[in-house]
Amino acid sequence: MSKRRILIFGWSDSVHVQRWCEGLSHKHFEIKLVSVGGGPLSSVETVNLHRKGKLSYLSQLSRAAKEADSFKPDLVHAHYAAGNGLLGLSCRVRPLLVSVWGSDIDKKSNNLIARLITKRVLRKADHITATSRFLKEETEKLIGSADNKISVIPFGVTIPESIVESKQSTAIKICFIKNHRLVYGADILIKAMAEVQKQIPNIKLSLTGAENAQTSVLKKLTEKLGLSDNIQFVGHINHSGIYSFIKEHAFMVMPSRAESFGVAAVESSACGRAVVASNVGGVPEVVIDTETGILVQPENHMALAKAIIELAKNPEKCRQMGRAGYDFVEENYDWESSLEAMSKLYDRLIYESAQNYKDDSAV
Numbered sequence: 001m002s003k004r005r006i007l008i009f010g011w012s013d014s015v016h017v018q019r020w021c022e023g024l025s026h027k028h029f030e031i032k033l034v035s036v037g038g039g040p041l042s043s044v045e046t047v048n049l050h051r052k053g054k055l056s057y058l059s060q061l062s063r064a065a066k067e068a069d070s071f072k073p074d075l076v077h078a079h080y081a082a083g084n085g086l087l088g089l090s091c092r093v094r095p096l097l098v099s100v101w102g103s104d105i106d107k108k109s110n111n112l113i114a115r116l117i118t119k120r121v122l123r124k125a126d127h128i129t130a131t132s133r134f135l136k137e138e139t140e141k142l143i144g145s146a147d148n149k150i151s152v153i154p155f156g157v158t159i160p161e162s163i164v165e166s167k168q169s170t171a172i173k174i175c176f177i178k179n180h181r182l183v184y185g186a187d188i189l190i191k192a193m194a195e196v197q198k199q200i201p202n203i204k205l206s207l208t209g210a211e212n213a214q215t216s217v218l219k220k221l222t223e224k225l226g227l228s229d230n231i232q233f234v235g236h237i238n239h240s241g242i243y244s245f246i247k248e249h250a251f252m253v254m255p256s257r258a259e260s261f262g263v264a265a266v267e268s269s270a271c272g273r274a275v276v277a278s279n280v281g282g283v284p285e286v287v288i289d290t291e292t293g294i295l296v297q298p299e300n301h302m303a304l305a306k307a308i309i310e311l312a313k314n315p316e317k318c319r320q321m322g323r324a325g326y327d328f329v330e331e332n333y334d335w336e337s338s339l340e341a342m343s344k345l346y347d348r349l350i351y352e353s354a355q356n357y358k359d360d361s362a363v
Helices: 015-025 053-059 061-071 084-091 112-124 134-143 186-199 213-224 239-247 265-268 301-311 314-334 335-362
Strands: 004-009 027-036 045-049 074-080 096-099 126-128 151-152 172-176 203-208 233-237 251-254 274-276 292-297
Touching: 004 015, 004 084, 004 203, 015 053, 015 074, 015 335, 027 061, 045 061, 053 061, 053 084, 053 096, 053 112, 061 172, 061 265, 061 292, 074 301, 074 335, 084 096, 084 112, 096 112, 096 335, 112 134, 112 239, 126 134, 126 335, 134 151, 151 265, 172 301, 186 213, 186 314, 213 233, 213 274, 239 265, 251 265, 265 274, 274 314, 292 301, 292 314, 301 314
Parallel strands: 004 027, 004 074, 027 045, 074 096, 096 126, 126 151, 172 203, 172 251, 203 233, 251 274, 274 292
Antiparallel strands: none
């Protein structure tokens, strides 16, 4: 059987897009990726369109349609509803699958035009995927009754063969694995560390994230609270090294103000590490409170500090939660299972589209 051709619209520099493209290319699909900005992928054919500011996607509609015409895909898959979804819609190829990422359907967005485009794309799409039940429900709120149009396919992770216990020295090491954006709450964590340090002077926090404008704010807050010896800004960690990084720490802290899924929590559990996280969005789906980690009220640095202290002072409890997290992720968020679910969805949508075409032709 010849490979089904799948045209994907997504940002090529995104690790998530890269993994979907590479993983699906090992199934019975020929993948072509069209990206506005970013660089080429070695694993699949990539077309990188020039980014021209805020109107980049609108200016590339005709080019996107030409790429579809030349490739003749069996299915178009757009990652992120607004920009890439609009490109997918412009191709006039069916079926059109759109994956929502969270920020693209954020009801707090002040960009009315982007919101209107998102609604139109999602209503015109043949099917939608979301990474969590929370994100599915938020999408349904945006577009109304979905009539079984939305599937939950989580972004799975590779499961290590076994848990490697952290080699803790006299210091207790914990980590934060997010970018330096206000939504991810690094400032809340730094304030919490000031309280933790009073009871556990040897606590150490490794704070990841490529430097940006917010980084200087975080560093100034660290110095102001006298935490320079307790907090290390370690910069960006490549995805290929993320498991090794996590395994150096006793547990992970994710104090996000909003979170549609929480892949960092899933990765940490896959490494057998407990997670302290904000009880927001889709996080309760991936962190089971009191079992695989501790959930706390968002925006509450005192509650966050209390949870960190609890795990830091109870290493056996921390290890038990880590082991439970490993089992939970192995059962629910294995990457191969996610790939298989997406592959089956592709096949179903292509089959249904072909049947509809036959029925229309027979009329």
